[in-house]
Amino acid sequence: MNHPLGALAQIDTSALVHNLSRVRLIAPNSRVLAVIKADGYGHGLLTVAHALCDADGFAVARLVEAQSLRAAGFTQRIVLLPGVVDAQELALVAQLAIDITIHHRAQVELLEQAPRGLRVNVWLKIDSGMHRLGLCPAAVAEIHARLSRCDVLREPLRVMTHLADADDTSKNTTRQQIATVRECSTALNVELSIANSAGVMAWPDAHADWVRPGIMLYGVSPFASDCGSDHELRPAMTLSTRLFAVNDIAADAAIGYAGTYTTPEAMAVGAAAVGYADGYPRHVPNGTQVLVDGQRVPIVGRVSMDTITLDLRAHSTARVGSKVVLWGDGLPVETVARSAGTIGYELLCRVGSRVPRIVGSL
Ligand SMILES: *Cc1c(COP(=O)(O)O)cnc(C)c1O
Numbered sequence: 001m002n003h004p005l006g007a008l009a010q011i012d013t014s015a016l017v018h019n020l021s022r023v024r025l026i027a028p029n030s031r032v033l034a035v036i037k038a039d040g041y042g043h044g045l046l047t048v049a050h051a052l053c054d055a056d057g058f059a060v061a062r063l064v065e066a067q068s069l070r071a072a073g074f075t076q077r078i079v080l081l082p083g084v085v086d087a088q089e090l091a092l093v094a095q096l097a098i099d100i101t102i103h104h105r106a107q108v109e110l111l112e113q114a115p116r117g118l119r120v121n122v123w124l125k126i127d128s129g130m131h132r133l134g135l136c137p138a139a140v141a142e143i144h145a146r147l148s149r150c151d152v153l154r155e156p157l158r159v160m161t162h163l164a165d166a167d168d169t170s171k172n173t174t175r176q177q178i179a180t181v182r183e184c185s186t187a188l189n190v191e192l193s194i195a196n197s198a199g200v201m202a203w204p205d206a207h208a209d210w211v212r213p214g215i216m217l218y219g220v221s222p223f224a225s226d227c228g229s230d231h232e233l234r235p236a237m238t239l240s241t242r243l244f245a246v247n248d249i250a251a252d253a254a255i256g257y258a259g260t261y262t263t264p265e266a267m268a269v270g271a272a273a274v275g276y277a278d279g280y281p282r283h284v285p286n287g288t289q290v291l292v293d294g295q296r297v298p299i300v301g302r303v304s305m306d307t308i309t310l311d312l313r314a315h316s317t318a319r320v321g322s323k324v325v326l327w328g329d330g331l332p333v334e335t336v337a338r339s340a341g342t343i344g345y346e347l348l349c350r351v352g353s354r355v356p357r358i359v360g361s362l
Contacts, residue, residue: 006306007241007278009357010328011043013051015234019217020052022233027200027207033079033193035214037061038349042279043218043237044357046072052217057099059212063089066098079123082133083107087114094120101125101160103133108143112150119154122147123193128180129173130164140184159185159192163206166198167222178205198222201231220333220344227332237348238328239280239355242321243292245271246312255309256301261286263300268312270297272324275306279351280326281340288339291325292318 023032034055040048045065049058049072057077060066066078083100084090090110093100102108103125111122124143127134135143144157161181165173178194185192193210195203200211201222215221219228219235228235249269255261263269270292276282280303287298290308292315301309312318327333333344340347 005242005244005273007239007274007280007326007352007355009043009351009355010238010240011047011357011359012234012236012238012329013047013359015219015236016043016048016051016217017054019219019233019236020055022231023200023211023213023216027195027204027211030195030207030209030211031056033057033059033077033210033212034217035059035196035212037065037081037214039065041214041218041345042348042351044359045069047357047359048217049074056210063092063098066093067096070096070098077121083125084110086110090114090120091118094118097121099123102143103127103135105135105139105143108146111147111152114150114152118152120152121154121158122152123158123160126159126161126181126184128161128177130162130177132162132164134161137180137184141187144188144190157188157190158210159188159190160210160212161194163194163196163199163203166196166203166206167224169202174199174203174206178203182208196222215345218348220348227334229332235328235333237333237351239274239278239326239351240328241272241274241278241324241326243270243310243318243324244273244320246319247271257304258302260302261300261309268315268318269300270310270312270318270322270324272308272310273306274308274324274326275304277305277352278355279347280308281336281342281347283341284336284339288336289331291323291331293322294325294330296331 032055034052036048037060039045059079061081079099099121101123125134191209195206195211197213197216199206219233221228251265253263282303289296298311300311327336337344
């Protein structure tokens with residue numbers, strides 16, 4: 001197909017389906033809440049929800065995302081991870097049958113003060129050791145009793161916790177977190193959810209009743225030193241563009257803003273139509289790789305807003321119009337993220353709003 005000038009994100013929905021089947025295979029006794037926050041990790045909320053409609057539910061981090069899913073006709077369970085902040089939001093989630101977590105005493109009070117007849121599904125979020133959000137384990141029995149009394153629960157209370165270090169299997173913190181949360185939930189005899197992707201992949205003890213995978217559904221590894229393909233996951237996004245110039249540059253010429261690269265010899269330098277405005281990270285160093293017609297070539301010079309420049313010495317057939325893959329099929333986003341000093345999560349969810357998401361293959 002003819003690519004318009006600029007970056008495109010191809011979304012491979014069969015990869016999403018495949019990755020969900022990997023979750024099912026790894027955690028066969030757990031129900032799956034597919035985490036599709038942040039616009040489905042940049043892939044497009046509704047595209048991802050359609051592809052993953054066999055999940056047992058969805059989790060999002062903003063009320064508008066839950067509302068969009070309901071407006072689009074999704075009737076599955078939807079968990080609003082941060083919960084609600086006031087009575088108006090509570091009324092809205094109750095009306096739309098959106099599950100909420102509660103992680104703070106103010107939210108318990110909001111539920112106790114709810115109008116008679118209001119019913120909502122609630123997941124009690126416990127701080128088992130991450131110390132970011134959640135109620136302390138010692139308060140759980142009391143809050144469970146208070147919520148049971150106030151007649152606001154649609155289904156029995158569930159318990160959730162979040163793992164801080166599940167991607168680092170050398171640490172003991174995950175084992176401790178699992179033990180802490182299991183202790184509270186067993187005493188209450190309630191359903192439990194612990195595992196993010198790293199929990200699903202590395203900590204069978206964390207599987208419990210519900211798993212909450214995010215990044216692995218998009219084909220990306222949560223671990224620092226490998227890639228999704230090492231776990232039989234398939235990348236769901238391929239970010240690509242085209243070369244729109246191939247220039248013969250003389251030796252000893254500084255390329256791009258601030259001239260961070262000087263040509264060691266006369267050479268072909270390609271310009272590809274992608275930049276930080278598309279979400280390609282500005283701070284990748286010289287030498288970061290992209291694929292030009294399937295072959296790896298290094299970036300030379302700074303990434304600018306709309307353009308990157310490429311060393312084409314090893315690629316004699318590259319020409320204006322050649323396809324340039326920034327990440328995805330053939331070039332894991334994990335590799336680019338490591339060059340940029342970040343994680344695949346950030347690159348995926350920062351793909352710019354001007355980048356069309358195209359479903360299917362080109
Ligand atoms: C984002 C998130 C997840 C998913 O995490 P991944 O590492 O992407 O699998 C699970 N649970 C909560 C509470 C989250 O915020």
